[in-house]
Amino acid sequence: xxxxxxxxxxxxxxxxxFGLATVVxxxxxxxxxPGAAMAVGPxxxxxxxxxxxxxxxxxxxxxxxxxxxxxxxxxxFGYGDEDAFAVGLTCGGEITVLVRPVSPGHDPSFxxxxxxxxxxxxxxxxxxxxxxxxxxxxxxxxxxxxxGTLGTSGLDAAVTADARGELxxxxxxxxxxxxxxxRRADQVSVFLHSFAPPPRMLVFGAIxxxxxxxxxxxxxxxxxxxCDARPVFATHERFPPGVEVVxxxxxxxxxxxxxxxxxxxxxxxxxxxxxxxxxAEALRRPxxxxxxxxxxxxxxxxxxxxxGAGAGAAQLARLRSPIGLDLGARTPEEVAVSVAAEIVAxxxxxxxxxxxxxxxxxxxxxx
Numbered sequence: 039x040x041x042x043x044x045x046x047x048x049x050x051x052x053x054x055x056f057g058l059a060t061v062v063x064x065x066x067x068x069x070x071x072p073g074a075a076m077a078v079g080p081x082x083x084x085x086x087x088x089x090x091x092x093x094x095x096x097x098x099x100x101x102x103x104x105x106x107x108x109x110x111x112x113x114x115f116g117y118g119d120e121d122a123f124a125v126g127l128t129c130g131g132e133i134t135v136l137v138r139p140v141s142p143g144h145d146p147s148f149x150x151x152x153x154x155x156x157x158x159x160x161x162x163x164x165x166x167x168x169x170x171x172x173x174x175x176x177x178x179x180x181x182x183x184x185x186g187t188l189g190t191s192g193l194d195a196a197v198t199a200d201a202r203g204e205l206x207x208x209x210x211x212x213x214x215x216x217x218x219x220x221r222r223a224d225q226v227s228v229f230l231h232s233f234a235p236p237p238r239m240l241v242f243g244a245i246x247x248x249x250x251x252x253x254x255x256x257x258x259x260x261x262x263x264x265c266d267a268r269p270v271f272a273t274h275e276r277f278p279p280g281v282e283v284v285x286x287x288x289x290x291x292x293x294x295x296x297x298x299x300x301x302x303x304x305x306x307x308x309x310x311x312x313x314x315x316x317x318a319e320a321l322r323r324p325x326x327x328x329x330x331x332x333x334x335x336x337x338x339x340x341x342x343x344x345x346g347a348g349a350g351a352a353q354l355a356r357l358r359s360p361i362g363l364d365l366g367a368r369t370p371e372e373v374a375v376s377v378a379a380e381i382v383a384x385x386x387x388x389x390x391x392x393x394x395x396x397x398x399x400x401x402x403x404x405x
Contacts, residue, residue, distance in 0.1 A: 039075040040155055040233070040259075042085040046077055046140070047152045054080035055108065055141040057101025061088050062167050062229040063212055065116075065132040073210045073231055077140075078102055088135055089115070100137050110138040110174025112167055136167050136229065138174035147178040147185040151233070154180065158235040162201040164188070169226035170217050181205070192219035193226065201230050208234035208300060236261045237300035237326070242288045242316055243307035244271035247331065250374035251304055252281050258378060260302060265291050267312075289315035297323050302381055304361065305330040314343045321353040327381050329361035336360075363390050 039046070039060075049056045061074040076086040076094065078101035088097055093115045104111055116132035140148055154161040162179045166172060166188060177186030177194070179201035187194055196219030204210065210231050216223030239255040241248045244266035255262040256278050263282040266272040272285045284291055288305075289312060297303070303320045307313065308331060317340065320328045332340065337359045344354060362376030363383065383390050 039073075039077075039086065042077070043152055043155055045079070045083075045085050047149070047156075049077075049079050050140065050142065050148055050152070052080070053142055055105045055139045055144060056080055057103075057105040057137055058140045059088055059097045059101050059135050059137040060165070060229070060231065061133050062112075062136045062165075063134040070133065072212075072229075076101070078105065080105070089133060093133075093135075097135060097137065100135075104137045105139050108139050108144065110136065112136050112173065134167075136165060136174070138165070138176070144174075145176050147176065150185060151178045155233045160205050160232070160234050162205045162230055162232045164197045164201050165229045165231065167212065167227045167229050171226045171228075179205070188226075188228075190218050193217065195219055196221065197228055197230075201232075204230045205232045205234060208232055208237075237302065238263065238297065239302040239304065240265065240292070240295070240297070241304045241306060242266065242292075242312065243305070243309070243331075244268065244273075244276060244283070245306060245308065246370040247373055248304075248306050249276055249278075250370035251306065251377055253278050254374045254378045255302070256280060258381075266307075288312050289319045292316065292319050292323075297325050299324050299326055301325045302327045303329070304377060306361075308332070313340055314347055317357060318344055318347050318349060321349055321356055325356075327358065327384055328356055329358040329377060329380065331359075331361050333360060358384070 057078045059076045061070050061072050064072060070089055074088050076084065076088045076097055078084050078098055084098055087094060100111060100113060114132060114134045151161055151163055160181060164177050164179060166175045171188050171193060175188050177184060177188060179198050181202060184198055188197060193215060196215050200213050212227055212229050214224035215226045215228065217225055236259050239260035239262045241251050241262060241264045244264055248264055252262045252264055263284060264277055265284040265286060265288050267287050269285045272283050274283050277283055288307060303325050305316055307316065317330055330340065341354055358380060362373060363379045365376040367373045367376045382388065
C-alpha cells in the first residue's frame, strides 16, 4: 500500500468511499504476502495487487460492491480444478483477502495513518477480520497513541499491546482473541499490519558499483545512504534521487549511526585504509546483512586482519565476502543484481538454486 498511498490519500480527501482489499493470510504457494493490497477508487480506477494477476478481476468487483454497500467482506481464494483459471490461484496456494470500505465516515483514522506512513512515523493498523467484533473496524496504534476502538476495553487493551509489539519488530500477521481480549481464545481475528520505516541500506565507497547497488536498494524499498571520505566522488549527481550521500571517514560515520536487525551494510570501498576498521565496526553491531567486495585473496587477507583485531569466529561468519551470489556478473549493474539476490536469499532463507532444479512450492510459506 505504501507505493500507491498518494492515490488513496487523494480519494480519501475527496470524501468518496473506495474499496481497499488486503491480503490477511496466505497458505501454500501463494503469490503475495500478508499486507499486499489493492484498492478500487470511486471512478473504478484500480491500483495495487493482491495476487499478481490471478484473482484481481474478482477482487475488483468485490471492492466495488463493498464500497457501495459500506460492509466489509472476507473472501478466500484457492486452487480448484473447475475455477483455477477463472478466479482461483493457478500456483496452487491460497490467500484470504479482507475488503473494506474506506472514507472519512468509515475510517476516521485513515488520514492520520496515511500521513504517518508517508512521513516515516511507525504505525500499526489493527483490522477485525472475523468474529463478534465489527468486521472491518480499524483502530490505529502508534507508539504513544491509539485512535479508534474495537468495542470493548479489554479487546482494545490486548490488541494495542500486541500491535505495539509487532510494530517494534516491523511484523505483520493475524492474532486471535476472545470477545473481551482473552488471550487463550480465538473468537475474534485481528489483522495487525505494521508500517515501520523502510529498512536502511548503508553503502560504503562511492564507486560505480555503489551507484548500481544504491539503485537496486531503492528499488527493493531500502532507505539508502552512501558514505565515502572523498568529496570528489561522494556527490549527489552520481546517485539516484532520494539517496543520502555522506562525506566522512566510513568507520567513523558508522560508529555514530544507528543500525538494527533489518539494516543492510555493503562495504565496496576497495581501500586498505577502510578494509579492516569498517568491517570490524559493522560486525560489532546489529545488521541483517554485511557484505564486503573483493576477490578471494582480498577476503583471506581481510579475514586474517579482522581476526588479529579481535573479531571472533561468530563475527567473521556474518561477513558475506566476496559479496553477492555467483551469477557470473561482470558489469556494476550485474554485480548489483548478485548482491541484491544474496540479500533476498539471506532474508528469506533461499538457497540461490535455480527454481527449475528444485521441487516443492515456488512461493515458500509465510513465516
